Amino acid sequence: MRRARLSITGRPVVITGAASGIGRSLARRLSGLGSPVAIADVDEAGLKDAAASLPGPVLARVLDVGDADGVLRFAGEVREWLPAPLAAVFNNAGVAVSSTVLDSLPEDDDWLHQINFHGVVNGTRAFLPVLVAQDDGAIVNTSSVFGLVGMPYQSAYCASKFAVRGFTDALRHELRGTGVRAVTVHPGGITTNIARNARIRKDPEGLGRTKEQMAAQFEAITMTSPDKAAAIIHRGVERGRARILVGPDAYLFDALARIAPTHYYDVIARAEPRLRARQGRARDRAS
Template sequence: MSKQRRTISGRTAVITGAASGIGRALAQRLSSYSCPVAIADVDEQGLKDTEASLRGPALRKVLDVSDAAAVHEFAAEVREWAPQPIGAVFNNAGVAVGSTVLDANPDDDNWLWNINFHGVVNGTRAFLPILVEQDEGVIVNTSSVFGLVGMPGQSAYCSAKFAVRGFTDSLRQELRGTGVSAVTVHPGGVNTNIVRNGRFREEPGGPSKEQVVKEFAAMAMTQPDKAAAIIHRGVEAGKSRILVGPDAYLFDALARLAPTRYFDVLEWAQTRLRKRAAS
C-alpha cells in the first residue's frame, strides 16, 4: 500500500510530556509551523517555560497522563479551544526505571507502566473519538528502540514500550479505510532528561545514578530538536513507524536479523561506547 501524505502543519497539535526533551522540541517546532499547540505535563514550571518559547497560540494544562478522567477532561478542553482541527495527538510523556527483575521495586514498575503504557492508552481513548468525528488526524504514540529489543535492567520500560507498539499497531489496522491513522515512534538515544528524571536502583558494585546519567548523555546520539524534526517529517510523509536517530536503525536491523542474539552485538557496542563516555 502506498504511503498517504498527511498535513499536520497549521492544524492543532496535542503534545503530552511537553515540559522537557522531545515533547518540548515538538511543541516548539510545530508552533513554528503554524500549529496551535495544546501542551500537557506534570511539571508546571517546565510547561510554562515551553509555552514562553512558542511562536503561536497554546493551551497549557498541568496533567498526569496516568489519570484517565483528567486526560478525558483535557480532551474536552482542547475540543472547545482548538482554533483548527486536530492534526495530531502526540502521546509522548514517559519516564524511566532501571532495575533487574530480581530486585525490582513493584511500585516503581507500576509507576512506569501507568505513565508509559496506560498514559498512551488514556490519550488515545480520549482524543480518538474527536479525530474519528473529524475523519482526519493522526495518533502518534511514543515507543522506543526498547520497544524493538529487550535490554537487561529495563524490563519495566521495555515491556511498556513493546505494549505501546502492540496497541498502536492494532489501532492502525482498525483505522484502515478511515481518514485517521496511528503511528509508532521508536527513538534511539535522545539527549534529554529522561534518565536524570528516572528511578534507578543502584546495585552493589554497579554504576551510580550519576554515572548512568553521564553515560547516557555521552551515548545519546540525537538532540531533541533533531528528533522533533524527524518525527514531524515522518508523520507528514505518511510513515506508520518512525525510527529516530542512526542508532534506532541499528536496533531495528539487529532485532530483525538476530532476534535471539542481538544482545551479543549490543553488549559489544555498549562496552565501546561506555569506554568512550568514560574518557
C-alpha cells in the same frame, strides 16, 4: 503500498510530556511553523516555561497522563479551544526505571506502566473520537527502540514500550480505510532528561555508580538531539509513515532484532563500550 501524506504543519496538535526533551522540541518546532499547540505535563514549572517560549497560540495544562479522567477533561478543554480541526495527538510523556528483575519494586514498575502505557491508552481513548469524527488526523504514540529489543535492567520500560507498539499496531489496523492514522515512534538514544528523571534505587550492574553517573553515561552514548528527533518525527508523520525510527541507533537496533532475534544482545554488549569510548572522544574534541 503508497502512503498517503498527512499535512500537520500549521494545524493544531496536542503534545503530552511537553515540558522537557522530545515533547518540548516538538512543541517548539510545530508552534514555530504556525501550529496552535495544546501541551500537557506533570511538571508545572517546566510546562509554564515551555509555554512561555512558544511563539504561537498555546493551551497548557498540568496533567498526569496516568489519570484517565484528567486526560478526558483535558480533551474536552482542547475541543472547546480548537481553532481548526485537530491534526495530531502526540502521546509522548514517558519515564524510566532501571533495576534488575530480581530487585524490582512493584511500586516503581506500576508508576512507569501507568505513565508509559496507560498514559498512551488514556490519550488515545480521549482524543480518538475527535479524529474519527473528523475522519482525519494522526495518533502518534511514543514507544522506543526498547519496544523492538529487550535490554537488561529495563524490564518494566521494555514491557511498557512493547505494549505501546502492540496497542498502536492493533489500532492502526482497526483504522484501515479511514482518514485517521496510528503512528508508532521508536526513538534511539536522545539527549534528554529521561535518565535524570528515572527511578533508580541502586546501580543495577553492581558497579556502585550514582544516578548522576549513570545518567551521564547514558547521555554519552545518545546520538540524537531532541530538536533533531522532533524534526524526524514531524517529517515521518507528514510522510504518512506508520512507524518512525529516530536516530541511526534506532535503525541498528531494528536491523539487529530482525537478523538475530534471540542473540541481538551479544552484538549490543560487544558494541556498547566501543560506542561509549568513541562518543566520549567526539565530545572531548567538540568541547
